[in-house]
Amino acid sequence: MSSHAITVTINGRVYRATVPARMTLVDFLRDELRLTGTHVGCEHGVCGACSIMFEGRPIRSCLMFAAQADGASITTVEGLAPEPGGLSVLQDSFWETHALQCGYCTPGMLIAAHALLMRIPNPTDEEIREAISGNLCRCTGYKQIVDAVKLAAERLSGKNQNG
Amino acid sequence: MKAAEFDYARAADLDDVFRLLDGAQGEAKIIAGGQTLVPLLVMRLARPTLVVDINGIAELSGIAADETGVTFGAATRQIDALEAAGVARHAPLLKKALALVGHPQTRNRGTIGGSLANADPAAEIGLIARTLDAEIEARSSAGGRQIAADAFFTGAMSTVLSAEECLTKVRFPVWPGRVGTGFEEMSNRRSDFALVAVACQVAIDKAGVCTRIALGVGGAEPVPVRASDAEKRLIGTRLESADINAALNTLAETLDPLSDVHASADYRRRVAVHLAARTIASARDEARA
Numbered sequence: 001m002s003s004h005a006i007t008v009t010i011n012g013r014v015y016r017a018t019v020p021a022r023m024t025l026v027d028f029l030r031d032e033l034r035l036t037g038t039h040v041g042c043e044h045g046v047c048g049a050c051s052i053m054f055e056g057r058p059i060r061s062c063l064m065f066a067a068q069a070d071g072a073s074i075t076t077v078e079g080l081a082p083e084p085g086g087l088s089v090l091q092d093s094f095w096e097t098h099a100l101q102c103g104y105c106t107p108g109m110l111i112a113a114h115a116l117l118m119r120i121p122n123p124t125d126e127e128i129r130e131a132i133s134g135n136l137c138r139c140t141g142y143k144q145i146v147d148a149v150k151l152a153a154e155r156l157s158g159k160n161q162n163g
Numbered sequence: 164m165k166a167a168e169f170d171y172a173r174a175a176d177l178d179d180v181f182r183l184l185d186g187a188q189g190e191a192k193i194i195a196g197g198q199t200l201v202p203l204l205v206m207r208l209a210r211p212t213l214v215v216d217i218n219g220i221a222e223l224s225g226i227a228a229d230e231t232g233v234t235f236g237a238a239t240r241q242i243d244a245l246e247a248a249g250v251a252r253h254a255p256l257l258k259k260a261l262a263l264v265g266h267p268q269t270r271n272r273g274t275i276g277g278s279l280a281n282a283d284p285a286a287e288i289g290l291i292a293r294t295l296d297a298e299i300e301a302r303s304s305a306g307g308r309q310i311a312a313d314a315f316f317t318g319a320m321s322t323v324l325s326a327e328e329c330l331t332k333v334r335f336p337v338w339p340g341r342v343g344t345g346f347e348e349m350s351n352r353r354s355d356f357a358l359v360a361v362a363c364q365v366a367i368d369k370a371g372v373c374t375r376i377a378l379g380v381g382g383a384e385p386v387p388v389r390a391s392d393a394e395k396r397l398i399g400t401r402l403e404s405a406d407i408n409a410a411l412n413t414l415a416e417t418l419d420p421l422s423d424v425h426a427s428a429d430y431r432r433r434v435a436v437h438l439a440a441r442t443i444a445s446a447r448d449e450a451r452a
Contacts, residue, residue, distance in 0.1 A: 001168035021171035021214065024205070043164045044202040048268060057242070057271040063201045064272070067171050068194075068216060112267065133354035134266030 011079030028066035048135030099148035101139035199281035237276025256344035294379030316386035343450030345442030363442035
């Protein structure tokens with residue numbers, strides 16, 4: 001099996017590594033770089049827990065090989081927080097509205113919602129549900145997640161200064 | 164689940180692709196978006212010795228749209244097709260279908276040609292290719308060929324492409340005149356695979372009479388199919404409810420759906436007829452508007 005030298009920029013930091021051809025990007029992030037914020041669930045593109053930002057767009061990192069990411073710029077859930085230990089407005093909104101229970105889907109949900117808010121600052125419920133349609137949650141019934149994204153949108157646009 | 168071992172090569176251009184495919188004794192697989200192939204690899208349903216990455220090849224990407232047709236480089240991302248103004252204007256049926264292909268994360272990687280080449284029976288893009296009689300271009304070291312969509316799919320996950328060929332382009336013809344489109348699908352969950360999907364495009368004359376119609380059904384049989392008998396019965400009518408219902412009796416008789424854990428053949432047949440009625444009506448209304 002071939003192995004490949006790659007250079008990847010993740011959350012602003014440059015990483016260099018040599019990876020076997022069959023290593024998926026999510027396994028590279030978690031097992032090689034110990035960036036375990038990105039979760040891995042189904043490993044075949046169904047659950048969405050492994051969602052990351054790849055070249056500015058949300059993708060699932062279990063459906064790419066690390067060798068394919070050479071030269072790419074990636075943001076993982078670790079890159080959403082403003083500083084270590086802090087929470088982004090979106091993350092804080094998830095906390096505020098009880099948008100997680102077990103937390104397994106949360107990194108993927110945050111990435112999907114983050115990508116949506118970058119594209120559409122004030123999304124409708126319909127647009128939020130479409131944006132998270134590739135992310136399974138078995139706890140919340142999705143209602144609180146939709147509420148969290150709406151709350152984050154309000155806070156980010158300055159309509160809600162209290163929360 | 165982890166893929167079996169394979170070699171990976173990023174092709175610099177099409178000649179590089181052909182060289183790599185020719186050297187792999189039929190055991191190579193092309194990867195573009197990977198949204199169908201990677202699940203097959205990690206479940207070990209596919210075990211190629213070589214995976215050839217075509218993502219960096221500029222000539223395989225891009226959209227050209229005009230009044231006669233919309234042409235995609237095979238590795239054009241589904242999201243780029245969905246957002247292209249030329250696709251909305253000249254291939255509105257494809258745009259409606261693209262909005263239901265997977266979900267945002269898979270559309271951002273998945274490609275137009277990859278969906279065709281992997282030929283999932285539930286895939287929307289293959290259904291539109293079959294419905295609109297798309298022309299598919301494949302190339303190899305031996306040269307190129309054009310393949311009509313009705314001769315392209317040979318079974319579930321199977322096409323006429325050889326292991327040495329690379330799908331390079333697909334062209335969706337544009338119909339002249341007053342045209343309307345409709346697309347509907349039924350799935351267990353939003354963004355999940357379609358149990359049945361139906362696509363319809365109609366053209367009507369000034370009197371509102373149907374002069375041309377294409378009605379395609381996906382997800383029901385191993386390959387996307389056309390409801391040819393129903394199409395013939397609808398040409399020359401004004402596509403009123405009675406015309407539609409009469410024509411769809413033939414669809415219920417001729418469609419031969421799959422039965423699996425998700426839905427029985429009978430259920431798929433009934434859903435196909437209902438969705439067909441809706442898509443014809445919405446295509447008609449759009450053409451009249």
